[in-house]
Amino acid sequence: MKMHRDILVIEDDEDDRDILKEIFRDLGYRNNIVFFSDSTEALAYIRKPGIEPFIIISDINMPKLGGFELRNIILEEELLSDKNIPYVFISNAQDDYSVKQANKLAIQGYIHKGTDYNVYKGKIKNLIDFWKENINSFSFKRD
Numbered sequence: 001m002k003m004h005r006d007i008l009v010i011e012d013d014e015d016d017r018d019i020l021k022e023i024f025r026d027l028g029y030r031n032n033i034v035f036f037s038d039s040t041e042a043l044a045y046i047r048k049p050g051i052e053p054f055i056i057i058s059d060i061n062m063p064k065l066g067g068f069e070l071r072n073i074i075l076e077e078e079l080l081s082d083k084n085i086p087y088v089f090i091s092n093a094q095d096d097y098s099v100k101q102a103n104k105l106a107i108q109g110y111i112h113k114g115t116d117y118n119v120y121k122g123k124i125k126n127l128i129d130f131w132k133e134n135i136n137s138f139s140f141k142r143d
Contacts (some may be wrong), residue, residue, distance in 0.1 A: 002052070002077055002135050004030055004031055004054070005031065005052060005054040005085075006031060006032045006033070006034045006051075006052055006053045006054060007024070007029070007032070007034070007053065007054055007055050007057065008034050008036065008042060008045070008046070008053045008055070008056045008057065008058075009033060009034070009035050009036070009057045009058075009129070010036045010039050010042045010056065010057070010058040010059060010062070010067070010070070010088070011035065011036075011037065011058075011059045012037050012038065012059060012062040012063060013059070014037070016059070016113065017035055017037065018123075019046060019059075019117070020033075020035075020124070021035070022032070022117075023117075023120065023121045023124050024124070026121060027121070027124065027125055027128070029128060031054055031128075031132045032143065034053075038062075038063075038064060039058070039062050039064060039065040039066070039067065039069075039070045040064050040065050041134055042056075042058075042070070043070060043073060043074075046074070046080060046083070046085075047077075047079070047080065048085055049096075051083075052083050052085070053083075053084075053085050054086075054131070055085065055086045055087075055088065055127075055128070055131055056074075056085055056086070056088070056089055057088050057089075057111075057127075058070060058071070058087065058088070058089055058090070059089070059091060060089055060091040060093060060102070061091070061093070067089055067091075068086070068102070068105060069131045070121070071089075071102075071105040071107065072085055072105060074087065075105065075106060084128050086108040086109075086131050086135070087105075087106075087107050087108055088107060088108055088109035088110070088111060088127060089102050089107055089109070089110045089111070089112075089114055090111045090112075091110070091112065091113065092113050092114075094112050101106065108131075109127055111123045111124070111127065119125075
């Protein structure tokens, strides 16, 4: 069942990865959580045949290939867009430009990391629980 497939987390900051590892450990989901510090490695992974993650959670500001660019590639490459994977941004950025850019890329969520662990954990829990309940109800392609 798709809801138990891998959750991909693309985050270049080691401290932020550690926080997310702790959050997922605390939440106890059965999904395998696959972390990438480099979005180009995540892209290579997603392109592999048979890889169909449950969800992608991606930072925006990363070296080499930023989150916006990665999302655009996924939308543009038919083999990737056909995988129909929810894509959610996590970021400390809350500026209008970032939010508008994210929305132009047909995302399924935008979470502000913030500084409060419990609030952040609650946002991640709400996100995963929503998609576990609704994964088969949506198409994640750009119109």
